[in-house]
Amino acid sequence: GDSVTQMEGPVTLSEEAFLTINCTYTATGYPSLFWYVQYPGEGLQLLLKATKADDKGSNKGFEATYRKETTSFHLEKGSVQVSDSAVYFCALSSGSARQLTFGSGTQLTVLP
Amino acid sequence: NAGVTQTPKFQVLKTGQSMTLQCAQDMNHEYMSWYRQDPGMGLRLIHYSVGAGITDQGEVPNGYNVSRSTTEDFPLRLLSAAPSQTSVYFCASSLSGPGNTIYFGEGSWLTVV
Numbered sequence: 001g002d003s004v005t006q007m008e009g010p011v012t013l014s015e016e017a018f019l020t021i022n023c024t025y026t027a028t029g030y031p032s033l034f035w036y037v038q039y040p041g042e043g044l045q046l047l048l049k050a051t052k053a054d055d056k057g058s059n060k061g062f063e064a065t066y067r068k069e070t071t072s073f074h075l076e077k078g079s080v081q082v083s084d085s086a087v088y089f090c091a092l093s094s095g096s097a098r099q100l101t102f103g104s105g106t107q108l109t110v111l112p
Numbered sequence: 113n114a115g116v117t118q119t120p121k122f123q124v125l126k127t128g129q130s131m132t133l134q135c136a137q138d139m140n141h142e143y144m145s146w147y148r149q150d151p152g153m154g155l156r157l158i159h160y161s162v163g164a165g166i167t168d169q170g171e172v173p174n175g176y177n178v179s180r181s182t183t184e185d186f187p188l189r190l191l192s193a194a195p196s197q198t199s200v201y202f203c204a205s206s207l208s209g210p211g212n213t214i215y216f217g218e219g220s221w222l223t224v225v
Contacts, residue, residue: 043216043219044216046214049211089155103154104153
């Protein structure tokens with residue numbers, strides 16, 4: 001079945017540091033890939049998505065590129081802010097189903 | 113501008129009690145689903161629906177019931193609550209077709225004592 005493997009956390013960075021959170025997947029067919037963010041005490045918000053190979057999703061300075069050859073969708077940001085502190089989830093949706101398979105989440109803390 | 117609305121936000125139950133978590137969406141989405149979130153495990157699918165009158169089981173359906181009598185509503189029923197059902201529950205909805213954004217509610221924090 002489908003699965004998502006996400007970089008273990010927690011991750012602690014200083015403000016303005018470079019962020020990478022690794023995500024690899026296993027899926028049948030050609031999945032769509034997503035990054036969701038969960039701020040403390042809140043629900044999940046879509047951060048970015050990519051629906052086919054080589055697509056780059058981007059939002060709020062975050063980027064991720066759909067790499068079919070390495071089955072990866074790593075999240076990057078060039079300069080993190082304290083307000084980026086949250087839990088980040090990588091997820092996929094495959095076939096005609098609209099259900100998501102999630103990674104275990106990565107807690108990011110950014111220190112001033 | 114409501115999106116996906118879940119109620120209640122917080123609930124404490126005693127073991128053996130039953131309750132219903134409500135979920136409504138105003139975006140005319142065909143697909144709706146329920147997930148539970150547990151520490152270190154991400155979100156896991158409980159039940160889902162592809163349209164009114166149609167429901168199916170996800171990865172962790174035991175102890176939960178759902179129904180979909182209207183497009184807008186997708187309630188999740190806990191039949192006899194157990195401490196193992198202490199979790200955060202999220203309802204989600206989307207249009208059909210690959211790549212469409214899946215929208216989540218704000219979550220319902222449930223504690224079973």
